[in-house]
Amino acid sequence: MPRLRHPVNGAMYTLQEDGLVQVENNGLTGLFSWDGRHRSGDLTYADVHMLVWLAGPQLPEGADVARRHRG
């Protein structure tokens, strides 16, 4: 599943199959929905825009390309 490390604080964001995002930071872990709601875990804060990026509305497979670099 897609994973991203937050460039500023180093937290790891991992999209789960159920559409929630697991966030790990400083030894704490939490689960969040794409709009920033905390679902479970001892980590209660996550960067909402990282959540939107990973788990918000997505493009169908094959359309997820940086079109500015295409002719």
Added chain:
Amino acid sequence: MATTAQDLNRSAGISYQELIRQDDVPPPAALTLENPYHSDTTSVPVSRYADSAFHDLEMQNLWARVWQMACREEEIPEVGDYIVYEIGHFSILVVHTKTGIKAHHNVCRHRGRRLKDFDGHAANFICPFHGFSWNLDGSVRGITSDWDFPHVDPDTFGLNAVQADTWGGWVFINMDMNAGSLSEFVKDLADQFDYWKPQDRYIEAHVGKVMKANWKAVQEAFMEAFHVVTTHPQLLAGIGDENSQYDAWGNLSRAITPNATPSPHINWDPSEQDLLEAVSMRDLDGPDMPKLPDGVRARSAMAAGVRGMMQPLFGEDVVLSDAELSDSIYYTQFPNFHPWGGTNRIVYRFRPWQNRHDRSLMECYYLSPFQGERPPPAPIHILGEDEPWTNATELGMLARVFTQDTFNLPQVQLGLESAQYDEVVLANYQETKLRHFHDLLSKWVE
């Protein structure tokens, strides 16, 4: 801070001009220009976004008097082709006639019905109510039961005229028949864009989305890189957001945000490989990127990769610099036209939607180069208020970036509508384009 002087404060990190001086293929002259904007404006009234009375002022003093982009020439290529351009309560017919492109108010001179409800092709304009008709040039064609209108002089009963003119393949209109010329109004835009020949491109994609926010609140989210650190954090390892350069000339402003260079907001030193992977927007488990050879800059590699794809479309004799291929170069022609420079294809337009202060239409064009016969322009794909940008697959990854912006903007409008303060505060440098815009808006509206 580089200095403590208020107007000269700049972020840490390399300046844009220093960065492009290191590029392998140097930029065109337009990108070496610097013209910082100086203004005493440090805030603007909340009412500009949240008050329908201010919207009414804009309709009366701005939109009814200013040159504004209506369409592309390629959208009305044949005599008889027309589009219906709507701005607030105004509706304008922009039509290709035998003597060029003309524009008229889309209102029957008899009892006021809109003559056309949508774009199309016509030999003349016939009102669907009583059948009064006008030629494409706006002159009277026929008055139904003319014996009953002895008091109407056909010579003065033409459709109410609107000015129309073109620049760069775009059609602009102005409802003020006494306004100065378009060429004077867009002089600075033309000076910088003539090099990029926008008239030689075509509409590859055109997407519009109804936004739950004032048109200025929406467009201002696309006039600075200041929001990247919070709204697009996934980009930070490969974007010099705080190192953007901001300038203004007359009715034109510009931001240039360098890519494949790290944000001053991150507290680690990404390798050139990290920079390249960041600009590709890949996730950690995505396909492996090619490994950069030692000593090769990410900017150079990125530019070379894009150059390989773009050169055939621009022609082998066109020099494509690293900056034009890599960086985000985003202009604003007052009041609402936002073409991007370089090889980038993005053009934005923002305007009020359905004459409401709290709704707007955001449009994104991909204006693309082509070789050979001009391809037909893509029709607009309209997304509703609650429809996600990702339904517009023709935008590719940009649709996901817009999703992040759109997550904020309705909440911005709601916040402004209930704000317990009077002024929105603006940054001195990174919000240069907003300050320049609002200074111009004040001159038009107040």
